[in-house]
Amino acid sequence: MKKNLLASIVINVLLLILVALLFKEYSKAKAELCFFKEHNIVSEKNKDVIKIDKADPVYIYNSRKFPCDKDNGSGLGYAICTFERLQFADSLLNNVVKNRVKEFDDFIKRNKEGAEKAQDNTYFVNCLRINLAAKENFIKSQKVWEEMRSLNSEDVKLGCDGGSGCTGITNDAEIKYVLERIEKIKIGGPCF
Incomplete structure (x- = not known):
């Protein structure tokens, strides 16, 4: 019984660590994703800001x-x-x-x-x-x-x-x- 309890605790701790690591990766990926502002899409990746004008005719055609x-x-x-x-x-x-x-x-x-x-x-x-x-x-x-x-x-x-x-x-x-x-x-x- 004690072995099962100990194994369960170890597995739960490992799962908590895994969830924490996955959440950290999710947060990092979310920070790199695009977010929308009026007519512009802004992406912040490696401190570079890329703005795409959604009113641009070429953008309109391609999308x-x-x-x-x-x-x-x-x-x-x-x-x-x-x-x-x-x-x-x-x-x-x-x-x-x-x-x-x-x-x-x-x-x-x-x-x-x-x-x-x-x-x-x-x-x-x-x-x-x-x-x-x-x-x-x-x-x-x-x-x-x-x-x-x-x-x-x-x-x-x-x-x-x-x-x-x-x-x-x-x-x-x-x-x-x-x-x-x-x-x-x-x-x-x-x-x-």
């Missing part, structure tokens, strides 16, 4: 679940799914382009108002000139990008011509090209 993801095994299913994804990526790009043009227009309006109010100040005049030229260049670069997209798409199509998944492969290439364009548009901007 979106499409209904066709479940059934794209055939060449036709793959083509339909990638077409659906491409349309969504295009809609995100169109919003980014419209927002950038609106941003230019807002700054141009402010620069005009500032130039009228402070006629001796060249800051607003310079920013107005820069923003007008930058808007014009942005619109031109978007048109050139659209031509390049068409040429790149044609190039990919020639590379897989005759294959059952060629349309899907071409759509995937366009999606990648569209997402890269969104990233590049996010970098530049108007003069403050």
